[in-house]
Amino acid sequence: MKIKQLNIWYISSLFVSLLVALPILTVFLGFFETTTDYFSLLKNTFLLQYISNSILLLVGVLLLSFLFGVGAAYCISFYDFPGVNFFKWALILSFAVPAYIYAYSLTAFFENYGTAFTILTSLFGEYEYNKYIPKFDGALGSIISMSFSFFGYVYILTRASFYYQSQNLIEVGKNLGLSSRQSFLKIILPSARPAIIAGLSLVAMECLSDFGTVSFFSISTLTTGIYNAWISFDDLNTANQLSFILLTFILILFLVENYSRGRAKYHQPTRGVKTIPKIELTGKKSLFALSFCSLLFFFSFVFPVSQMMYWTIKFPKYFQDIDLLSLNLNTLLLVFLSSFCLIIFSFLTNYGNRVSQSKFLNYLSTFSISGYAIPGVILAVAFITFFSWLSDFSSSFFGFASFKSLFIGSIFALVLAYFVRFFSLSFNGIKSGYLKINQSIDDNAYLLGYSKFKTFTRIHIPYLKNNVFLIGILIGIEIIRELPITLILRPFNFETFATKAYSYAAQDLLEAAAFPSLCLIMWASLFILFISKYILSNK
């Protein structure tokens, strides 16, 4: 390591990367502890099934998310058709509906004696409809719930990337004599690749670490194995080992992608982004684009929200039990504190990596971003284990007072754990923006006598402003709907919309969970609207 690398940027990136990697290290230590025979039992019984279910789920969700996300981003970025300005932001609303709440809605609508049954009964009179109503549960239900809930990642990131390159590329295609399909396949898709991959890897991590949806639909995946190891067999070490294996799998995917991307630079010229009128669609093509976006909007947002509204109206008595003021305050407090910290430190780390150009730092940050791929509850447990150990260690060796209550059961603990969990989201989002700033811009700035700090504040921040807002949306929504970490680490008498909805769902009162879920969705939607309006008006 060269001495000149040891500047403040380098050290702060290193520190953040290490902090985020700590719980993962704790999970890894599971390999050195004693375990029960759960794993061999699993191997002899359901392991293959769990793995194949995980793969089925992953492939299904990735495929649908790609189709929905890239399809919508392509239609909206390059073409003009009725409603295009509406769908531009309306499709992001899908993001406001967490997969587990989507799952509640899907079940509520299609289950025996559910909402579909009620509708049919009131339209056509009493009959044994239950047999004829399709049941969306198991793998199919999970794939549907997750795809509609997660495709937003792909959509947002892809659209942002189309926005910067957009018209140039279609023009290039035209000049080369390519049809629009050829331009799409040969030019546009490859150039949006970093964004698409970034979106899909977020989807993949969400999908593999999900427990709420799959357990709700009783489909057993690797995550179920992880949970059963801990919850039923009291074997946290096997749970940690399994999580680590899952994590390694995702990490390999990441590294492969990183490596293959490393060959091709995706810097965009920053000059020459001009807005040319979009291609206007007519006739069948226009109808197709309109129906595609309308259906996507309907199924991803209107359907689950309507089901929640229907319940809220049908069971008004559940309103009374809810302390709206404190729920709002708690939720927003967590969102603001955490997004603030995350964005600041993601900037620092990204910038640190850029100026130090250290390979070691680059690998370390790729490694540390995997907090996202460990199931939330395992991460929370690792977090508790680590800080409890640290406190005991520093008390016994240095005589420090115990600081457990700072790291377990406090707002600070929640913010720190969210930080570890969502750092990858925020880091990668800003990184994808950085990849587009040509290194020559930095070099020119230095030539002009700009310091590193000045380059950062005067050039990078303004250029990445839209990225930051997009990341702001994503983190805010993630935190609003985050459940397992909040449940374990929260202080006494502290509820968020997500914990409230969960506690009703846990007592089998999904009807009562509807109102907090709806509040959660509304907040997330407001957030999306506010920020997308800001971004759109800036364009």
Next chain:
Amino acid sequence: MKKIIITISALLLITSSLLAGEVNVFSSRHYDSDVQLYKKFTSQTGIKVNVVSGKDKALEKRILEEGKDSKADLYITSDAGRLGAAQAKGMFQRSSSSILKKKIPSNFRTSYWYGIAKRARVIYYSPERTPASMLNGLRYEDLADPKYKGKVVIRQSNNVYNQSLVASLIQNNGSKKTAEWAKGLVGNFARPAKGNDRAQILAVAAGEADLAIANTYYLALMLSGKKGAEQKAAAQKVKPFFPNQNDRGTHMNISGGGVLKYAPNKANAIKLLEFLLTDEAQEHIVNNSYEYPMVEGVKANELIAQFGLNFKQDQKTKVSSYGKKQAEALKIMMQAGWQ
């Protein structure tokens, strides 16, 4: 003068609440009605109740890791096996209360934890399709009989109520017989295990299955109309059957709680437990969660009482034995192919 009076009364209020103190509860029961009950306790005693609710294993982990620094006084959960497991990990301290001893039948308490309410895991059937006479003398053990092929539904093996039920079967019939039973039962499934207890009851109502195993309070919840008219109508098509009446009795489980090892407010924790076993609190519990009361003399909610309260409860199998056998129970279920 006015200011002085206000200041003094404010100070008095603060000191009185400080003197009465607080009690910190970790609970895996999520009922809002429990929180209302804690408020009643506060208004009677001045003791503030602070709550963290969550999944039991997660709460246990937090309590264990916090160790001596833990502020938690009382851990409440709704499965005897879990209470037993927490005791085995040394999470509880011995606590004695003559009131608790007097009110709680000996099978439903130890010196470390105390039952608060009871629930039975029963068999549901549709009287339209299955006359009650056909079920006469039915035992859990009989559900493995090939004559019920394609007729039985139950939730997944990772559910703790199933683990406690199978643990009680191991306790009574031994591992080998229970393993055979589990294989037979899985062979009789009408569909792969899925959904919660209520989904099993609905499956019988909808004709997907003839027999379902589920806890008693789920039916009452549906009958109460809290889940809408359709679910109520569906629940009316189904009746509970109390198995094993001719031998040990129907499988019972409890909600219960114990005072934690490092509880900073031990006395208040016992006070809260004692309060939860007063007639007033018991009535509140049974009318909201539809569990059976722990205390004699308090009547179960009518929605559940209508199915009879004189059924034979399994008092022979110690509920404190569930915890030790749960892991084995899960193993047996998994090996039988029970998802």
